[in-house]
Amino acid sequence: MQYLIVPHNPLPADLEALVAKTRAFIAVSKSANTLRGYKSDWADFLSFTAEHQLIALPAEPATVALYLTSRSSSLAAASLARRLTSISSKHRDAGYLESPTRHPLVTITFRGIRREIGTAQDFKQALLSPEIRRIVDCCPETLAGLRDKALCLCSYAMAARRSETAALRVEDLRAVPEGIVLTIRKSKVDVEAAGSKVGIPYGADDATCPIRALQRYLKGAGIVSGPIFRAIDQKGRVSSLACIRIR
Numbered sequence: 001m002q003y004l005i006v007p008h009n010p011l012p013a014d015l016e017a018l019v020a021k022t023r024a025f026i027a028v029s030k031s032a033n034t035l036r037g038y039k040s041d042w043a044d045f046l047s048f049t050a051e052h053q054l055i056a057l058p059a060e061p062a063t064v065a066l067y068l069t070s071r072s073s074s075l076a077a078a079s080l081a082r083r084l085t086s087i088s089s090k091h092r093d094a095g096y097l098e099s100p101t102r103h104p105l106v107t108i109t110f111r112g113i114r115r116e117i118g119t120a121q122d123f124k125q126a127l128l129s130p131e132i133r134r135i136v137d138c139c140p141e142t143l144a145g146l147r148d149k150a151l152c153l154c155s156y157a158m159a160a161r162r163s164e165t166a167a168l169r170v171e172d173l174r175a176v177p178e179g180i181v182l183t184i185r186k187s188k189v190d191v192e193a194a195g196s197k198v199g200i201p202y203g204a205d206d207a208t209c210p211i212r213a214l215q216r217y218l219k220g221a222g223i224v225s226g227p228i229f230r231a232i233d234q235k236g237r238v239s240s241l242a243c244i245r246i247r
Contacts, residue, residue, distance in 0.1 A: 041086035044071075058096050059087065061103035068106070072113045080113065132156050133208055143220050144232045150217040151229050153210035157200045158182065166242050168228045170218070178202065179211050 045067060049056040054063045064087060068080055075083070084106070088099040100106060135152055139145040155165045164184055172183040179201040203209030214228075221238045223230070231239035 037082060038086040038089055041083045042090050045083065045087055057094055058091060059100045061100045061105045064100045064103075064106045065109040068109055068113060072117060077114045077117055080110065084110065136208060136213075143217075143236050143238070146213070146217040146220050147229060147232060150210070150213040153203075153208060153213045154200065157203075157210040158184075158198050160184070160198075166227075166229060170223060170225050170228055173228075180214075 045059075046056050048054075048067050048070060049059070049063060052066075054060075054066075056063075064084070068083070071080060071083065084101045088101040091099045091101075132152060136149045139149040139152075151165060154160075154168075155162075158165070167185045168182065169185070172185060174181045174183075176199070179199065182198045182200065184196050184198060200210055202211050206212055218224075218228070221230070221232075223238065226240065227242040229242060231241055233239070
């Protein structure tokens with residue numbers, strides 16, 4: 001996605017710097033995963049329009065409505081909603097102020113589809129305490145095992161996503177009498193929630209206490225700064241990189 005910020009006249013150096021910084025903010029306004037999704041959605045819409053010899057850009061509202069109907073048998077309502085967002089984004093990027101996705105024909109069609117196929121999403125079942133205990137019981141008494149145990153227990157205590165746990169750094173930890181306070185640097189669910197604090201208390205059972213598991217891992221790995229959960233090779237050598245890829 002690109003937006004053009006083109007001044008009509010040469011700008012002073014301070015405004016040129018602001019323009020450059022604004023362009024940088026625009027470039028990171030959406031995550032890489034979101035942009036990949038938009039690209040995939042638009043490719044599918046192009047495939048549909050090419051198959052039926054319809055114009056994709058600018059698309060007629062009827063074209064978008066027919067597209068939704070054609071995909072309603074294979075996609076969930078949430079996926080169709082994202083397709084609409086992708087189509088709208090593509091039109092906006094191309095300079096079209098009026099998006100066909102906002103036309104009453106499209107909104108009524110989508111409303112009917114949602115009523116017909118439902119809007120409930122299929123969420124993954126979260127792990128429960130007995131399952132977490134079985135997982136940590138399987139972790140070997142190696143450095144990688146200590147890491148995996150701490151990773152599992154801390155993620156469970158934080159109710160965190162994989163990317164949020166992977167982004168944790170030693171600098172994000174603050175010890176308090178009751179346990180530790182973590183600063184969440186990344187959040188896929190709510191970008192604006194980044195920087196929020198999460199408290200983790202000591203556990204009653206030493207075997208499943210996230211604080212003690214984390215302390216044992218950090219001490220064993222000799223980690224005093226930087227990423228917490230790092231890659232560890234078969235010889236027990238600790239990498240400087242996180243063990244989980246952050247997207």
